[in-house]
Each structure stands twice: as structure tokens, then as C-alpha cells.
Amino acid sequence: MTEKPAKKNLITPKKFFKKNKMQLTIFFISLILITWLTGAFTRFKAEDMVRALPKVGAWISKNILPVKQEKTILNGIEKTITVLDQKAIGKIPKILRELLETVLMSIMASTTAAFLSFIFALMGSRTTRLNSFMAVITRIISSISRNIPVAAWAIIFLFSFGQNSFSGFLALFFYSFGFQSRVFMETIDEASASSVEALRAAGASYPQVIAHAVLPSSAPQILSWILFMIETNIRSATLVGILTASGIGNIFDIYYKSRQYPTAFLVILSIAVIVILIEFISNSLRRVIL
Amino acid sequence: MMNAKQEYIRRTKKNKIITNPLTPAKLGIFSIFSFLILLTIIGFFTINSKGMVINKAIFEALEGFKNMFFRPKSTRFDLAEGMILVLQTLALAFITTLVGSGFALILGLLAAKNITNEKLSNAIKMIISFIRAIPTVLWVLIFAIGAGLGAVAAVVGMSFHTIGYLVKAYSESFEEIDGGVIEALRASGANWIQIIFQAILPSSATYLLSWTFFRFEINFAVAVAMGAAAGAGGIGFHLFNAAGFYHDIREIGVIVYLVLAVALIMELIAIRLKSIYHIHE
Amino acid sequence: MIQTLIKNEPVIAEKKASYPKKKNNKIILEIKNLKKNYKDVCAVKNISLTVTQGEFISIIGPSGSGKTTLIRCVNRLIDATEGEIIFDHKNLLHLNNKELRQARAKIGMIFQHYNLVYRLSVIENVLHGRLGYKSSLRGLFGVYSDAEKEKAVEIIDMLGLNEMIYKRCDQLSGGQKQRVGIARALIQDPKIILCDEPISSLDPSSAKIIMDYLVRVQHDLGITIIVNLHQVDVAMKYADRILGIREGEIVFDGSPSELSKEKINEIYGTETGELILD
Numbered sequence: 001m002t003e004k005p006a007k008k009n010l011i012t013p014k015k016f017f018k019k020n021k022m023q024l025t026i027f028f029i030s031l032i033l034i035t036w037l038t039g040a041f042t043r044f045k046a047e048d049m050v051r052a053l054p055k056v057g058a059w060i061s062k063n064i065l066p067v068k069q070e071k072t073i074l075n076g077i078e079k080t081i082t083v084l085d086q087k088a089i090g091k092i093p094k095i096l097r098e099l100l101e102t103v104l105m106s107i108m109a110s111t112t113a114a115f116l117s118f119i120f121a122l123m124g125s126r127t128t129r130l131n132s133f134m135a136v137i138t139r140i141i142s143s144i145s146r147n148i149p150v151a152a153w154a155i156i157f158l159f160s161f162g163q164n165s166f167s168g169f170l171a172l173f174f175y176s177f178g179f180q181s182r183v184f185m186e187t188i189d190e191a192s193a194s195s196v197e198a199l200r201a202a203g204a205s206y207p208q209v210i211a212h213a214v215l216p217s218s219a220p221q222i223l224s225w226i227l228f229m230i231e232t233n234i235r236s237a238t239l240v241g242i243l244t245a246s247g248i249g250n251i252f253d254i255y256y257k258s259r260q261y262p263t264a265f266l267v268i269l270s271i272a273v274i275v276i277l278i279e280f281i282s283n284s285l286r287r288v289i290l
Numbered sequence: 291m292m293n294a295k296q297e298y299i300r301r302t303k304k305n306k307i308i309t310n311p312l313t314p315a316k317l318g319i320f321s322i323f324s325f326l327i328l329l330t331i332i333g334f335f336t337i338n339s340k341g342m343v344i345n346k347a348i349f350e351a352l353e354g355f356k357n358m359f360f361r362p363k364s365t366r367f368d369l370a371e372g373m374i375l376v377l378q379t380l381a382l383a384f385i386t387t388l389v390g391s392g393f394a395l396i397l398g399l400l401a402a403k404n405i406t407n408e409k410l411s412n413a414i415k416m417i418i419s420f421i422r423a424i425p426t427v428l429w430v431l432i433f434a435i436g437a438g439l440g441a442v443a444a445v446v447g448m449s450f451h452t453i454g455y456l457v458k459a460y461s462e463s464f465e466e467i468d469g470g471v472i473e474a475l476r477a478s479g480a481n482w483i484q485i486i487f488q489a490i491l492p493s494s495a496t497y498l499l500s501w502t503f504f505r506f507e508i509n510f511a512v513a514v515a516m517g518a519a520a521g522a523g524g525i526g527f528h529l530f531n532a533a534g535f536y537h538d539i540r541e542i543g544v545i546v547y548l549v550l551a552v553a554l555i556m557e558l559i560a561i562r563l564k565s566i567y568h569i570h571e
Numbered sequence: 572m573i574q575t576l577i578k579n580e581p582v583i584a585e586k587k588a589s590y591p592k593k594k595n596n597k598i599i600l601e602i603k604n605l606k607k608n609y610k611d612v613c614a615v616k617n618i619s620l621t622v623t624q625g626e627f628i629s630i631i632g633p634s635g636s637g638k639t640t641l642i643r644c645v646n647r648l649i650d651a652t653e654g655e656i657i658f659d660h661k662n663l664l665h666l667n668n669k670e671l672r673q674a675r676a677k678i679g680m681i682f683q684h685y686n687l688v689y690r691l692s693v694i695e696n697v698l699h700g701r702l703g704y705k706s707s708l709r710g711l712f713g714v715y716s717d718a719e720k721e722k723a724v725e726i727i728d729m730l731g732l733n734e735m736i737y738k739r740c741d742q743l744s745g746g747q748k749q750r751v752g753i754a755r756a757l758i759q760d761p762k763i764i765l766c767d768e769p770i771s772s773l774d775p776s777s778a779k780i781i782m783d784y785l786v787r788v789q790h791d792l793g794i795t796i797i798v799n800l801h802q803v804d805v806a807m808k809y810a811d812r813i814l815g816i817r818e819g820e821i822v823f824d825g826s827p828s829e830l831s832k833e834k835i836n837e838i839y840g841t842e843t844g845e846l847i848l849d
């Protein structure tokens with residue numbers, strides 16, 4: 001995602017082929033077998049996909065742009081020209097309002113979850129845990145929280161909190177909490193372990209170790225993960241919004257179901273733009289803080 | 291007091307030694323955190339919470355959690371059927387990952403600076419980052435208009451984001467390959483195809499596999515979501531129905547446990563892969 | 572004390588013998604029947620050891636022989652399985668949390684990989700050595716007294732890191748990082764400094780500088796030094812007393828002059844000693 005895998009065990013081509021020819025064959029055979037099985041299982045046919053693609057492509061290019069054809073008389077000659085679809089364009093302020101709410105919601109979820117995640121990460125990390133019993137408990141809770149898909153969280157909260165943004169917020173919060181707990185734990189173990197040891201050896205107390213070793217050494221990486229979480233949450237918020245009838249996902253759903261495709265397309269475009277923008281901003285911020 | 295040896299030491303007006311000078315990084319971290327907290331507070335004041343009575347909602351949520359996690363019970367399918375549904379979702383994720391990784395491999399090769407050239411690489415990467423920016427659910431719904439809801443729309447729609455994710459991961463893996471290996475083969479007169487099959491793919495194979503597996507893990511969650519939000523079938527569809535039509539929290543409990551079991555197994559595999567290949571997501 | 576150190580010319584290790592040795596038999600650290608078991612490995616078997624004030628002790632032995640385990644048991648970074656560690660008239664194994672902090676404040680430690688907070692400046696890292704003396708709350712907000720800051724500056728100056736004082740530690744060379752490590756230990760005003768392979772990550776010339784500083788610390792400040800080394804020649808050159816460890820047991824305890832080639836072979840198994848001695 002953000003960090004690159006470290007290249008540690010490069011395999012030379014010769015070695016690879018000698019050693020792995022057998023493995024490679026087995027790997028591909030089982031791959032083909034599983035593919036055939038899953039294809040039968042889900043009734044997914046590759047030829048259906050190949051047939052559908054051009055159809056969808058043609059449909060998109062015709063129906064989705066926020067323009068329409070109009071006949072006008074220009075210099076006495078009747079002509080068909082393309083003009084902007086005013087109905088779709090008129091929805092832009094509303095779309096932007098919803099978008100703003102969604103962005104805020106994503107930031108809220110990541111930021112509030114980050115506080116809880118940090119505490120869990122301290123308890124669960126090998127470097128800073130208080131005891132192994134607490135470590136196991138915190139690891140289990142955070143693991144459950146991130147392995148329940150965000151869509152399932154949304155549906156769970158829909159049940160008691162109703163169709164509103166707060167349910168969406170809670171869904172994003174729980175997923176963010178689980179994910180961030182794990183990456184914060186890894187960050188603390190990687191960035192702080194050695195200096196934590198040194199401060200302990202010098203007689204520093206637990207709170208001092210956190211304040212003087214853990215925080216300074218892992219804050220930039222933690223912040224970088226929060227920014228990453230915000231990006232992810234904006235994308236998830238669309239899905240969560242469709243399920244909980246709130247925010248940008250909800251208005252997309254409304255336009256989509258009422259077949260106002262050009263307006264729905266504007267919603268998609270606005271999401272893409274905001275995601276790219278936020279990605280760009282967080283990348284520039286990372287350059288300053290890391 | 292100020293002898294020559296002290297020329298590097300900064301002091302305040304009161305002649306106290308400054309120990310923690312402000313650096314751009316510190317200032318940046320502090321201001322970003324403050325800004326995020328500020329936005330969060332604003333968010334809490336403006337969030338739309340129509341029709342919600344907070345005390346009642348919290349009480350109901352706790353009650354719901356209790357029923358979901360401690361009294362799970364399904365009335366519309368038995369455990370075997372439930373497992374088949376989860377496997378269907380897993381199969382959907384698998385096909386998506388396979389289709390996506392096939393396209394991503396080709397695009398990833400084209401997008402690696404050390405294999406093609408800077409211009410092509412940048413162009414592909416730009417298009418890919420646009421594709422990645424559009425949430426999967428929207429891709430699926432777009433394709434559902436043309437192809438109808440079902441496995442095909444789900445797989446095609448889900449493949450788009452998969453491709454976006456994997457092209458980035460793959461091309462970065464390729465770009466980290468030691469330049470010497472490619473040089474040596476080029477010098478010995480190998481052509482493009484040979485270089486790819488003799489040097490590039492073998493030396494990054496383990497990384498490609500790991501990244502693909504990580505995406506498989508993500509795609510499982512995505513496939514659950516697509517069942518719920520885009521009617522793509524599998525366990526997600528039942529999740530949506532259990533909530534939307536039957537209001538059966540205990541059945542949701544069963545579904546959540548089934549999904550959780552698969553997801554946890556995959557996470558364990560991913561952790562092993564990471565520790566074997568020293569990969570950080 | 573620091574003042575005198577700054578005024579002194581560098582002590583060159585070779586000349587060390589010419590300084591009159593302060594005979595002072597005050598025992599500072601006593602280890603009795605120390606044992607440490609990891610799950611199925613016995614890393615330290617029944618080690619007993621008496622250290623007097625101002626000694627420079629080098630522990631040598633093949634890797635995996637238990638040097639690190641032994642040295643970390645002293646300040647309880649590793650909890651010993653059995654035995655007694657008496658430092659400053661207290662048994663470290665029977666201390667509560669607060670007493671342990673107080674004891675650790677008097678024991679400096681220097682690490683192979685420096686163990687600094689790399690994103691902080693040199694002076695911030697040096698001041699970390701004072702945390703053991705602070706109440707939890709004062710130390711939490713990094714409130715250091717003016718005297719502590721002045722002392723930090725003096726020590727940094729003494730170690731030749733003047734120009735680096737506000738540099739982030741990740742911008743320093745290995746040798747400079749280790750000097751920050753020494754400064755952090757010195758500001759603790761320790762009675763003893765433990766070093767776990769302090770020069771193993773350094774090039775020869777930086778390694779020499781670090782070892783020379785350690786000798787000055789011992790000689791001019793009277794601080795006891797215990798240093799794990801895997802270079803026998805370095806140990807012979809700098810130490811007053813050498814401990815040879817093999818498979819968790821002390822197999823040699825004596826002055827460098829007593830360390831014969833045969834003894835080295837005994838410590839290191841067979842002929843490996845020849846590789847290290849040139």
C-alpha cells in the first residue's frame with residue numbers, strides 16, 4: 001500500500017527455474033483446476049464477460065456524459081449541437097455538500113479510531129505491552145474488528161442507529177479501529193523497540209518511555225497511516241452510504257435508481273477527484289513529516 | 291560565559307539552553323494532527339443523525355450485539371448451506387483476483403520504468419490512479435446497467451479496482467529489481483520477452499504472489515459488500531436480506547461468524563507470507 | 572567531575588599502564604550463582620562474579636555464549652531465572668518498580684545499535700539519560716533543569732559533538748551515534764556502564780575513538796566499565812580484566828597478560844582464536 005516491500009531474498013533466474021520447475025507446474029495446474037471449479041460454482045463464464053464488455057462500453061459512452069443533443073437554428077440552418085445537461089449541472093452544489101459531509105465523516109472515523117487504536121497498539125505491541133494476557137485480548141478484539149467487512153458493520157449499525165450518517169460513521173470507525181490497531185502495533189515494534197529498551201535501561205518510567213521514545217519515533221508513520229485510512233474511508237464511505245442511506249453514497253443511489261445517469265456520473269467523477277486530491281495532499285504531507 | 295566552544299548552542303533571551311528546536315517535521319506533524327482533530331469536532335456538530343435517539347440507540351446496539359454474537363441462529367439456511375454461500379463469495383473473490391492479476395501483470399510490466407520508458411510508465415500510472423480512485427461498488431453498479439446484476443457485473447466491476455491496486459504493487463516490485471540483472475541479459479542479446487521471462491518475473495515472483503494474495507484477502511471483503519450493496523449473490527446478499535427484509539439480528543450473527551472465520555484464516559496466511567518474504571503492506 | 576575530564580588531554584590506551592593504578596577494593600557489583608534459562612536453552616549457567624569500583628572488564632566469548640544475556644541480567648532488561656545481583660548494597664532481583672528505576676539510573680548502558688530516538692536531536696537524546704531521576708510527571712513533559720541542560724552541553728562538548736548538538740540523530744555517522752550513546756549514559760552520573768558490543772557496527776577508526784572514550788571515562792571519572800567484545804585483540808589492549816565465557820560459564824578470569832593463546836582456544840573452542848589474533 002504505502003510502503004514498499006523490502007527486497008531481501010532475491011532469487012536468481014537460474015536457481016529459480018531449476019528449483020521451481022516442479023512447483024511451478026503444480027502451481028499452475030492447481031490454479032487452472034480451482035478456476036474451473038469456481039467458474040462452475042458461481043456460474044461465471046468468461047465468454048459472458050467478453051460479450052458484456054463492449055456492450056457496457058457502448059452504453060457508457062452514449063448515456064453517461066452530462067450532455068444532451070439539441071436542435072437549434074444557426075444562421076438559418078438547422079443543426080444538432082451538444083449542450084451541457086443543465087439538470088445534471090444544477091445538482092453540483094448538492095453533490096458537493098454531500099461530498100463534504102462524506103469527507104468529514106471519513107476524517108472523523110479515522111481520527112477518533114486512531115486514539116483508541118493507539119491505546120490498543122500500546123497494549124498489544126511486543127515492545128510496550130503491560131502483560132501478555134492484555135496483549136492477547138487486545139489483539140483478538142482488533143482482529144475481529146477489522147475482519148468483519150465494513151459492509152457488515154454498516155448493516156449491523158443500521159439495525160440500531162437507523163438510516164443516518166451516524167451509522168455510517170460507526171461502521172467506518174470500527175473497521176478503521178481494527179486496521180489501525182494492527183498497523184500501529186507494527187509501527188511501534190519497528191520504529192521504537194530499540195529506543196524503548198534504552199530508556200528503560202536508564203530508569204525511565206512507562207509513561208516517560210511512551211512520551212520520549214514511542215511517540216517521537218512512531219508519530220510520523222502513525223500519521224501517515226491515518227492519512228491512508230482517510231483515503232480508504234472515503235472510498236468505503238460510498239458503499240456504506242448506499243447501505244445506510246447517507247452521504248455521497250445515498251445520492252448516488254438515488255440518481256442511479258431513478259435512472260438519472262449523467263447526474264450519477266457527476267457523483268462518480270466528484271468522488272474520483274476528491275480521492276485523487278486527498279491522495280496528492282497526503283503524499284505531499286508525507287514528504288514533510290517522514 | 292559564552293566561550294568559543296559554545297558557539298553552536300542556541301539560547302533563549304533568558305540565557306536558557308534550547309533543547310527542542312522546532313523543525314519542519316515536528317511542526318508538520320503537530321499541525322496536521324490539530325487540523326484533523328478540529329475537523330473531527332466540526333464533523334460531530336454537523337453530522338446528520340436524523341431519527342436517532344442516542345440513549346435508545348446505544349441501548350439497542352448493545353442488545354443487538356448481545357443477540358448477534360452470543361445467540362446466533364439462522365432460520366433461512368442451515369450451516370452447510372451457509373458455508374456454501376461463503377464459498378460462493380470466496381469463489382467470486384478468487385475469479386476477480388485472477389482476472390485482475392492477469393491484466394495487472396501486463397499493465398504492470400508496461401508501467402515499470404526500468405522495463406519500458408518513463409513516458410509510458412507515467413501515462414499508465416495516471417490512468418490507473420484514476421481507476422483506483424473510483425470505489426468498487428460504483429464500478430459494479432456501472433457494469434450492472436449494461437450487463438445486468440450478477441456474477442459477470444460483479445467480477446468485471448471488482449476487477450477494475452483490483453487492477454488499479456495490483457498494477458501499482460506489481461510495477462513497484464519490478465522497479466526494485468536490481469538493474470544489473472536486466473543489463474546483463476540485454477548485453478547478452480536477449481530480447482524483450484526473454485528478459486521478462488528470464489529475469490523480471492522470476493526475481494519478483496514471490497512478491498507478485500504475496501501482493502496477489504493480499505488483494506485476494508481484500509477482494510473477499512469486497513465480494514461480501516457487493517453481495518449486500520449490488521445484489522451480486524453469495525453470503526453478502528443474505529446479509530443484506532437478513533437486515534433489510536427479515537430484521538433478524540441473530541441470523542446476521544451467523545453470517546458474521548462465517549465471514550469472520552474465512553477472513554481470519556486468510557489473515558493468518560497473509561501474516562505467514564509476510565514473515566517469510568519480509569513484506570510490509 | 573566532568574570539568575576535569577574536559578581539561579585532560581586524551582588518554583591513549585597504550586599509555587594506560589604508566590598511570591598509577593588507584594587501588595580501591597570497594598565492591599560495586601556482585602553476581603552470585605546467576606542462571607538464565609530461555610524455554611529450552613540454558614544461556615547462563617551458574618555465574619558468580621565480583622566487580623570492584625573503577626575496573627575495566629571485557630567479556631569475550633563466541634557468539635551465543637551468553638554475553639548479552641549476562642550483561643542484560645545486570646540491569647534486569649532480562650529477568651534472571653535464579654541467583655543474586657547485588658549492586659550498591661541492594662539485591663536488584665528484589666526491588667519494586669520504583670527502586671528498580673532508581674538503581675537503573677545509576678547504571679548506564681551502551682548498545683551495539685546505539686538505540687537512539689533517531690528523529691530527535693542529539694541534545695534531546697542525551698537528556699533522556701536524566702529521566703530515571705525524575706518523577707513520572709515531570710519527566711513526562713520533558714522538564715529538564717537548567718543544570719541538567721548545562722551538563723548535557725558539557726558532555727556533548729567533551730565527546731566532540733558540539734556542531735551536531737541540534738542535528739537529528741539519523742543524520743549522524745555510526746561513530747557519532749555511539750558517542751551520543753556514551754553521552755546519554757554519562758549524564759546519568761552512573762557508577763557503572765554496561766556495553767554490549769559497542770563497536771561491532773563501526774569501522775576500525777571509529778571503533779578506536781569509541782574505545783578511547785570508554786577508557787577516559789573509566790580512568791578520569793572512575794566509572795566501572797563492563798564491555799562485551801568479540802574482538803580479542805581489542806579486549807587485550809583496553810581491559811584491566813578479561814572474562815572468557817563459553818556456553819554460559821566463565822572459563823577464564825584474569826588480566827590480559829594472563830590470557831595465553833591456549834586460553835583463547837579454550838574459550839573459543841578450537842583454532843578460531845588464531846583468526847582474531849594477528
Ligand SMILES: Nc1ncnc2c1ncn2[C@@H]1O[C@H](COP(=O)(O)OP(=O)(O)O)[C@@H](O)[C@H]1O
Pocket residue numbers: 609610612613614632633634635636637638639640641
Ligand atoms: N530471547 C531469547 N529466546 C530464546 N533463546 C535466546 C534468547 N536470547 C538468546 N537466546 C539464546 O541464549 C544463548 C545466549 O545468547 P546471547 O546471550 O545473545 O549470546 P551472545 O551475546 O554471547 O552472542 C544463545 O544460545 C541464544 O540462542
Ligand SMILES: [Mg+2]
Pocket residue numbers: 638639640768
Ligand atoms: Mg550478543
